[in-house]
Amino acid sequence: MTEMKEMKEMKENLFYKRTNAWDALSDAQIKQSKVFNEDYKKFLDISKTEREFVFNTLDVIGKLGFISLKDAYENKQTLQPGDKVYLESNSKTIALAIIGKQPLTEGINMVGSHIDSPRLDLKPLPLYEDNDLAMLKTHYYGGIKKFHWVATPLSIHGVIIKKDGEKVEINIGEEENDPVFVISDILPHLAKDQYAKNLREAIPAENLNVIIGSVPISDEDGADKVKLTVMKLLNEKYGIVEKDFINAEIEIVPSVKAKDVGIDRGLIGAYGHDDRICSYTGLKALLNAGLCSKTTLLYLSDKEEIGSVGNTGAQSDFLEYFVSLIYSLTTEKSNDLDIKDIMYKSVMLSGDVNAAFDPNHKGAFESNNSTYLGRGVGIMKYTGSGGKGGASDASSELMYKITKLMDDNEIIWQIGELGKVDQGGGGTIAKFAAKLGIEVVDVGIPLLNMHAPFELASKVDIYMCYLCFKVFFESL
Ligand code: MN
Ligand code: MN
Numbered sequence: 001m002t003e004m005k006e007m008k009e010m011k012e013n014l015f016y017k018r019t020n021a022w023d024a025l026s027d028a029q030i031k032q033s034k035v036f037n038e039d040y041k042k043f044l045d046i047s048k049t050e051r052e053f054v055f056n057t058l059d060v061i062g063k064l065g066f067i068s069l070k071d072a073y074e075n076k077q078t079l080q081p082g083d084k085v086y087l088e089s090n091s092k093t094i095a096l097a098i099i100g101k102q103p104l105t106e107g108i109n110m111v112g113s114h115i116d117s118p119r120l121d122l123k124p125l126p127l128y129e130d131n132d133l134a135m136l137k138t139h140y141y142g143g144i145k146k147f148h149w150v151a152t153p154l155s156i157h158g159v160i161i162k163k164d165g166e167k168v169e170i171n172i173g174e175e176e177n178d179p180v181f182v183i184s185d186i187l188p189h190l191a192k193d194q195y196a197k198n199l200r201e202a203i204p205a206e207n208l209n210v211i212i213g214s215v216p217i218s219d220e221d222g223a224d225k226v227k228l229t230v231m232k233l234l235n236e237k238y239g240i241v242e243k244d245f246i247n248a249e250i251e252i253v254p255s256v257k258a259k260d261v262g263i264d265r266g267l268i269g270a271y272g273h274d275d276r277i278c279s280y281t282g283l284k285a286l287l288n289a290g291l292c293s294k295t296t297l298l299y300l301s302d303k304e305e306i307g308s309v310g311n312t313g314a315q316s317d318f319l320e321y322f323v324s325l326i327y328s329l330t331t332e333k334s335n336d337l338d339i340k341d342i343m344y345k346s347v348m349l350s351g352d353v354n355a356a357f358d359p360n361h362k363g364a365f366e367s368n369n370s371t372y373l374g375r376g377v378g379i380m381k382y383t384g385s386g387g388k389g390g391a392s393d394a395s396s397e398l399m400y401k402i403t404k405l406m407d408d409n410e411i412i413w414q415i416g417e418l419g420k421v422d423q424g425g426g427g428t429i430a431k432f433a434a435k436l437g438i439e440v441v442d443v444g445i446p447l448l449n450m451h452a453p454f455e456l457a458s459k460v461d462i463y464m465c466y467l468c469f470k471v472f473f474e475s476l
Contacts, residue, residue, distance in 0.1 A: 021460035033463035041258035107345030114304030118142030134213035142305030150185035158250030254453035278351030285469030314429035350430035356446030371446035376412030385425020392430035394441035
């Protein structure tokens with residue numbers, strides 16, 4: 001008996017053990033997690049595009065005394081500890097900071113994530129008619145499995161600039177009585193040719209055409225009578241003409257709302273968890289941490305799903321610009337070397353989702369190094385594919401700092417990597433932060449169904465991720 005007890009103790013002392021957060025958290029914490037997640041679901045439902053996420057973030061921080069850094073710069077304002085600032089670019093990316101008690105030259109505690117999600121974009125000239133149906137041509141954005149997007153209700157979100165320069169917001173398919181849109185798929189009875197193809201090719205990209213209308217305009221002869229109905233309705237509602245689609249960014253997204261999943265309501269199913277889940281938890285963490293010792297910063301980037309490219313992606317110098325602006329307003333003499341130094345002294349948690357171990361697809365995972373739903377916030381030392389290609393590999397020193405911080409604050413966390421080696425792979429914005437000298441590690445929430453129209457996350461993992469970011473901001 002004694003020996004058995006000793007062995008048990010030895011195991012407890014020597015082995016790494018994953019903890020299920022539902023088991024470990026107190027009833028009060030689980031209650032807090034539920035409240036937190038109710039707000040998250042609401043925010044997600046109104047933030048289905050990067051523009052909407054930026055808009056809603058501005059709405060939240062507008063009430064909390066955040067000031068535009070551009071205005072502060074123009075007014076030659078000096079920033080004091082506790083001052084809250086933001087910089088937004090092209091309505092698609094935004095960074096927020098709360099000036100800390102220590103000088104900026106001590107470094108910044110940053111959380112970086114992305115607010116774009118895989119979707120279908122409309123082509124510049126999307127509208128056409130085919131056999132009495134009006135259709136919209138799309139160009140998919142990010143890594144989607146195309147067969148997920150057919151025969152499922154879709155909504156239309158975006159902006160169009162009209163001839164007179166007015167910007168029109170489009171949002172159809174979200175309200176209870178709104179119509180939705182759909183891409184047709186071939187019935188199984190006639191799917192012989194489709195079944196013969198592999199999954200990747202079963203739905204060709206050029207077949208991702210969305211049905212937008214079917215009623216021909218009356219009292220009209222000639223072709224394109226359904227297309228004319230659609231254009232007439234769009235013109236009546238938004239004042240647009242077909243040419244205006246050229247000056248537009250319109251996204252086709254699932255019209256599904258965020259829902260509790262499971263009879264015990266432990267999971268949230270939604271479109272766009274990746275990566276609004278880390279963006280939202282980061283936002284709440286920054287706001288609730290408030291004035292900290294170091295300056296705290298949240299960077300919500302765009303275009304991550306297509307490689308963080310463009311002037312709103314994490315490869316742009318937006319983050320550096322943001323930090324430079326802050327620095328210039330907190331010091332007498334700002335110089336480039338100081339700014340580099342600030343970057344090298346800063347730490348970023350790159351908040352992004354990870355693949356949760358999937359009981360239906362065990363073969364894609366290596367169970368020792370997977371993250372699991374419900375076992376807390378995931379820490380990924382590196383991402384990448386193959387032989388760590390394209391990875392930002394966090395140092396052991398940083399891993400120690402972050403995991404110790406989580407343990408000291410009783411935050412349930414788990415280590416993992418993205419599936420089996422050579423099974424695939426992926427990246428985050430971590431490597432672009434690392435390029436600036438920032439110490440960075442990937443931290444985020446395990447998902448099932450990643451990049452599908454209905455992604456799944458565990459409520460306790462979401463709450464742990466929020467606490468992880470908050471404790472990180474509050475720490476030295
Ligand atoms: Mn992501
Ligand atoms: Mn993604």
